[in-house]
Each structure stands twice: as C-alpha cells, then as structure tokens.
Amino acid sequence: MQTPSRESSLELAPQACQSCRSRKRRCDKALPKCSSCAKRGRVCDYYWRSEENSTPLAAAPAPSTAERGWYPSPEEDDQQQPQQPQQPQQPEGRAVDFPTILFLDPNLLRYGQVDTGPNQYYGATPVPPSVLHLLGGLDEIRSTADRFFRHIHQWMPFISKKRFYDLHLQPASHARPDVALLLLALKLVTSLPAAAAAAGSASGSGSGSGSTDPRTPLYYATKHFYQEVESSFSILVLQAGVLIALYELGHGIYPAVYLSIGLCARYAHALGINVSRTVPSRKVLTLVEVEERRRVWWAIVILDRFVSIGCPGRPFATSDPGLDDFLPADDAAWDQGTVRPEDLSTLSSPMTGHMSKFSLLCQAGRLLGQVLHYLASDVAIPDDVWMQLDRTLQSMLAAALNIDRPDFDQIAFVTLVALYTPWLADHPPSPDAPPPSERSRRARVVLDQITDRISANLVERQCLLGRDPEDIPPWGLYFAYRVCGALIRAPRQTPQAAAVIRTLREGFRTIDARWNVAGLYLQLLEAQEAIRLGA
Template sequence: MQTPSANSSLESAPQACQSCRSRKRKCDKALPRCAYCTNRATRCSLMRSRADSRGQCRRDQPCEYWKPPATSRSATTSTPEREWFPSPPKDKHSDFQTISFPTILFLDPDLLRYGQVETLHAVAPATPHILHLLGNLDEIRITAEKFFGHIHQWMPFISKKRFYDLYLQPSFHTRSDVVLLLLAMKLIMAFPPVGPRSPRTALYHATKHFYVVVEDSLSILALQAGLLVALYELGHGIYPAAFLTIGSCARYAYALGINVSPRVSTKRVITLVEVEERRRVWWALVVLDRFVSIGCPGRPFATPDPKLDDLLPADDAAWDRGIVRPDSFSTLSSPMTGHMSKFALVCQAARLLGEVLNYLSNHYTSRDDSWMQLDRTLTSMLTVALNIDCPDYDQITFIYSALVALYTPWLSSNAAEEVESDYSRRGRVVLQQITNQINANLIERQCFLGRDPEDISPWGMYFGYQVCGAHMRSGRKSQQEAEVVKSLREGFVAINMRWGVAGVYLQLLEAQQVIRLGT
C-alpha cells in the first residue's frame, strides 16, 4: 500500500509537520498525516497488540501541522484548500479497526479469553420517533404494570425483579435494547384498532423495524422483545410473519448461547435469576414454536425437541421475588403434580404438542398405536390441571388444544363417513368430553365469558374452532351441542377485541358454513 506524497496529493501542508521538524527529517507534508508519522503509528499499534500495553506508545505522537505566520503566507496557499488543516483529534482507535463483540464471538471466540482485542458494543440510539411512541416515564410504568399483571401471568419469561430494579431506572433509558423491550411490551398490550381491524399498526411496524436496528446488540432483552412480537403476531393471526419471527428468535437464542453446546463461548451469567431467565426464554420459544404450527403439521420446528432431563421453569411466584432455589427444580421426566409451577405445566404440554404434531406429520395414516400413548399422557395432564382448588384456564385450554390437535384428521373430515377405527371412536369420545366440560364450565359457571379480555391467552382459540367446526359438520346436533357452539362463537366475539385471531376463526367458521350449505 503506497502512502500519498506531496507530489501525488493535491492536499498537502505548506510546511513540514512539527514531529519531522523536531527530528530534522524530510516530511512529505501529506494530510491529514505524513508518511513518517503514519508508519510510526502503525508500528506502535503492532507493539500495543503484542505487548498488551495499556498506555499510549511513547513514539505514537500526533502529526501536527502548524499554521504559518500570516506574513509568510504565499499566494499558492491562500485558497481554502491550501490553508492550514489541523490534525484530526488523536483517538486510540484511529490506527486500527475496532471489531464488534458478536463478530469475534462467531469468527474466533477463543480470542475473547485473553482480553487483548478491543471490541465495540455501540448500537444505534433510539430515534425521537421511537421515543415518542414509547411515551414518558409514567406511561412506561403503566405499560409495565399492565404487562406484569396480565401477559406475565401466563407467559412469564421476563424477570419482574430485574426489570423493576434495572430497566425502569432513568439511567437505562438510553440503552437501545431496553427501549426495544419497552416498546414490545407496549405493542403486546395494545388492543386492535376499533376502526380498520388490521393489527399491522404503526406501532407494530415501528417495533419490527427497530428490532432490526437493535438486533446487533446481541442482548437477551432484544430476544425477549422478539418473542413478544412473535406472540403479538400469533395472537392476531399475522402469518407468515409469526412463523418467520419465531425462527429468527430461535437463531438469536443460539447466537446468545442459549440451549447450545457448553463449548460455545457466550456471555457468562453469575446469578441463578439470570440462569432461570434464560431457561424461561428458551421454554417460551419452544411453546410458541409448537403452537404456531398447531393448525398445519409438517413444517420443521425451529427448536429441537426437549429432552426428558431438561429442567422446567422453577416456581413462578418465587422467581418474581428474585428467589430461585436449586433444590426445587424438576425435569420433564418428573411426575406431573398440581404443585408444579403454572408455566412448567404449559411447557410440558408444549413438549407433548410437539410430539402430536410430529405424529401427525409422519404416522397418522398408518395403523400404529402411538396416538394412544399421547392420548393417555395428555389426558393425565388434563386431570392434574382440573383437579386442583383453582383450575387455571390457560393451562387447561393449552392442553385441550394439544388433545384436539391429536384428533384433527378425524375432526376435520366428515365423521359419518370416517372408517370405523379405535382412533375415530376415541376422537368422538374426546369431542364429547370436551363438549360436556365446556357446557359445565363455559356456560353454567361462565368462567370464560366473564373474564377480563386483557387476561385471556390465545391458547384456547384452536380447540374452540375445531370443536365448533366438528359440531357444525355433524348432521344432527343435540341441544347441548348447539348451546356449546353458540357460546363458543360468542366467546370468539368477546376475545376478538383482544386477540384478532378470534375474528379470523369466526370468518373461517362462516366459510365452513357456506361450503356446507353449498353442498
């Protein structure tokens, strides 16, 4: 690489730099730094990287040109291009390229052990438009309170204690990943607009765009924000965006070192609360990855199937207080009990849903009996969820959806023409049991229609849609079945004000009815 000289450059200083003058060396007067000073700075940079010097190299002096006295200025230097140019401010990074932490993490993570490579963590700051959408501190606190009072109750993968202790402090509001998480919280708490029902609002587009800007930060907050965006898309029926966002989140989790080989270098966590948070983030990803494909088995999952020795989330209430007890952990192979955390039971159901979808993708047309074991396990889990003092709606509806998904091939066809088999007979029994349960709880006790829309999860949409469709396709409906269908459709109308996918399912039911009348 050639260094520009005074003869090859139109921009040169009128006099030699001070360093060359003091050493009585010939100076090529190149701007902004002469060749001698440039070569000397390069040598000093190499000496710093080899010796890990923490100070500035004594030979690495700035190249400065002094402005000549006004009386000695010649005509050739009177133009603006030829006047005195001050040397750029001396910066310790000006002589070599600073490499970002994620780049080293992927190209050669072993270098990070020695701490001799300077890394850069700069991320583009939030724009005024983003900050305006986010609102002031009071609005942020209201959004956080709503989030932890509603969404967090059935999808707890953000540490409540760490959030309030750290991210609500004014000093953190300049961090782009914190701003992104706060923006995603505001998005997930937003109801669909009353006018045009499209959930692709300005807030949605702004959050998606800002996620792309911030993702280079390689922060768990950015991953949590991505999961909230995916949940928003799933709850409002935004496809294929929901499917693609979940896949992107899975890759981001791998980049962070979550659920990967221990040999992969990543940020070290030093508290049990952080370890638990990373575990919950992974399980939330597994839950979404399975549920997003519940209506269309066959597409590969973005996350691997959980193993029986994988740890489940710890006690939800204790974790919210910042307490994680190592002796209270349970695995997927642990017996299911009503004392397990609510989120842990949903995670177990998500693992079974994954097995159901794998079965439907590969084996359901054969005569094997794999579906029997899945049926028994899901039924046992449903019994555990129902036989407690305060049954949880979100757990029960998730299990219902997984159980109904197992019999979707039978439910989606004309049951009267289905070839009689153990599978079809069991499908009718399951349909009737769920119908009876809905009639007892949904209609008589009104446990569903009277709920606050902000508390409702989207887990029950799929099983409600399939139950309605199966009864609508049936030639003869009993009075009880007719009441269940009517109540479920009223429930979809109520949920539609919170989750737009309920309105989509209503349209699909109407399409089924039109097709049936047409035939």
C-alpha cells in the same frame, strides 16, 4: 517526519484531542497535532469551547487523504470528489464488535486481549426521538409494564419481574437501545390494535387511527427498530423479539409470526442459549439470569410448536426438548428474584400438583411437538405411543378442570384436540361408508367428553365469558375453534352442543377486541357452515 511532543511544543492544548479521547488513549496535547495522531496519520482536533465564546481554541488543518486514512471526515462527506484508488489504512485500535469475534474466532475472547469497544453488548445505535416519543414519560412506561405483568406475564412469564423493575425502569437506562426496544415491544403486545393505531398516528409514525388492523404504525415502528438494534447482542433484544412474535400470533399476522419465531430461535442460538457447551456465550453469574435464559427458550419452543398447529409438517426452528432439560422454576419465587437449585426439576421428573403453571405449559408444549411430528409423518402413530399420549394429556386435563375456575388455556387441551383432529370427520359419513376405526370412535368419545366439560364450565359457570379478555392467551382460541368446527360438522346436533357453539361464538366476539385472531376464527367457522350447507 518529526512528531510533535510535549517537550518540543511551544504550547499545549487545555485537554486531550477528540481522537485520543474517543479511543481512551493518553494524549500529550501537543499543538498543532499530538504525537499519537501525527504518528498514525489521524485527524487531530482540539475542539474546546471556552465560556466566553464558542469558537475552537485550536484545530488541525484539513487532513489530506493520506493522513485521513480510508474513511472520509463528516465535513467532506457531501463534497468528496472522485480520487485515485489508494491502499486502505486501517486505523490502529479500531474496535471489533463482540458478535463478530464470537463467530469468527471465539477463542480470542478467552484471553481477554481483544478490545471489543464500549458498546460491545448494547450497540452504538442511538434511540431515535420517534421511539422515545412512542414510549412516553416514565409514568406511561411504568403503566405499560404494570399492565404486562398483570396480564400477559401470568401465562407467559419469561421476563424477570424483579430484574425488570430494578434495572430497566430507571430513566438513565432508557437511552440504551436494547432497553428502549424491550419497552416498545411491551407497549405493542399490551396495546389493543385500535389503541396502538391511534398511538402510532399521534406520534407521526403513520396513519390509520382507530383502525382494527393489527399492522399498526406502532407495530411497524417496533419491527423497524428491532432491525436496527438486533446487533446489540442482548437478551433484551431476544425478549423483545418474542413479544413481537406473540403479538403477531395473537393477531393472526402470517407468515410474519412464523418468520419471527425462526429469527428468535437463531438469536437465542447466537447468544448461546440452549446450545452445545462448545458454543461460547456471555458468562451468566446469577441463578435468576440462568432461569431467565431458560424461560425465554421455553417461550420460543412453545410458540414454535403452536404456530404450526393448523398445518403440521413445517420443520421446527428449535430442537425437541430432552428429558434431562430443566423445566422453569416456581413462578412466584422467580418473580421475587429467588431461584433455588434444589427446587428445579427436569422433564423426566414425575408431574406433581405443586408444579408451576408455566412448567405445565412447557410440558404440554413438548407433547404438542410430538403430536405434530407424528401427524406430519407418513408413518401412522404407533398404538402404544398414541395411547401414552392420550393418557398423559388426560391426566394433565383432569388436574386443570377439577377446580372452581378451570384453565382452558393450557396447550394440553389444544394438543388433545390436535391428536384426534385427523379422525374427526370433515363431513357426516355416508350410509355406505366403512365402519369407523378405533381411533375415529375414540375421537368421538373425546369430543363428547370435552363438550360435556365445556358445557359444565363455560356455559354453566361462565368461566370464559366472565374473564377479562386481556387475561386470555391465544392458545385456547384454536382449541375452541376446532371443537366448535367438529360440533358444526357432526351428523346430529344436540341441544348441549348447540349451547356450546353459541357460547364459543360469543367468546370469539368478546376476545376479538383483544386478539384479532378470534375474529379470523369466526370467519373460518362461517366458511365451514357455508360449505356444509352447500354440500
């Protein structure tokens, strides 16, 4: 078959055909078919609209099945008749996406000879109009971002504030599906359940306006869009996944949060974050990006430990941090977009007073993992390990409490309570019960110390009820629940303990407007009291 060429054609099309343009290949513009499409059996359309009319200047005749290859044209999708099976013909130059190569044969990427297509990192999924409607205008997007960085970012800073404002608040970037997903997740995690339900209903995503059920239309819309965009293979998708898991954790959406955290860990592994150097990943060329990847990994580690605190024994989705792993850099410097290698420290470095709040949170998260590991083990915690954990946690708490506004949100509080939970009696001991063990006595001492500190700081200084609920992370709620439950089950209830219980209950009711899990803890406390009175 003679292929048309520039020399043999009587006239030329005014522009390249659609097939060559989409593949970014040179087109000789021959009519009725360019030489490239004729040679490879492709559809060749010169769909050009003039200013005078909107009809095609030239279009190739409807291709046969042999010319079209194995894929149907859009026009024939609904009318295709059953045909005899044919040998599929792979179109030349068909892009192979980056994640597929990364898993099937990553060595090909070292030589840069594989065409991975223009959407290798951001995906080809367009942003649906419903998502754009949920995001709102630029002013609403900026307001959502400001709210996130003013509140949640203060205790979970895993998104670079400078990079976010410099790169992702530009209107042109909102067409990228991974950026739109991150913005949608920010709106989800900063929304109160009732407000999120109203926003979702107004967008047509569902019903239930004014409901306090955290499974709002906005929640379902974000989860659904995440599934569509996850193939983008972008750290923004991972950060959105962490925000979704954080929302589920704060509102007590189980087992969804447990599964979401596992998905985040897998996604981070796929991106090459905190895995062996033999696993290829995208090259990161700035220290701020390196720090952002480190911080998102630590965020996953913390959530992975905390989600199992009520029932130790489930395996972690992330490996235990090693002593040579780097902690996050200074929070203030990172927010300004500056990270200096000389300021980094590892887990083996001695704790100092100038360490960032997030670094202390990461250290406490690692200790929580150790405690949960021992609590789930059939082997009792060795005395030396138990005493070392106790001393480390006590030193971390001393620094956190001896300030004007004590920070009861540190997981160190939670870890200390978790360490002694097995030795806090579920019910008052009977007269003929054996004498308490050393760890049981120590557990009561620790509980009394915590009660004294809570009384001094929460009751007298109003450090809990005087705070904006949006500034309070969910970790402290578990701590308060365990302490309150232990005081309820105590054989004798002192006036100080009764005041602490009243204050914590009031705190649960206040925070329930922000994190629904606070209301769930209130119901569990009521159940404990019912069991105690009925015993």
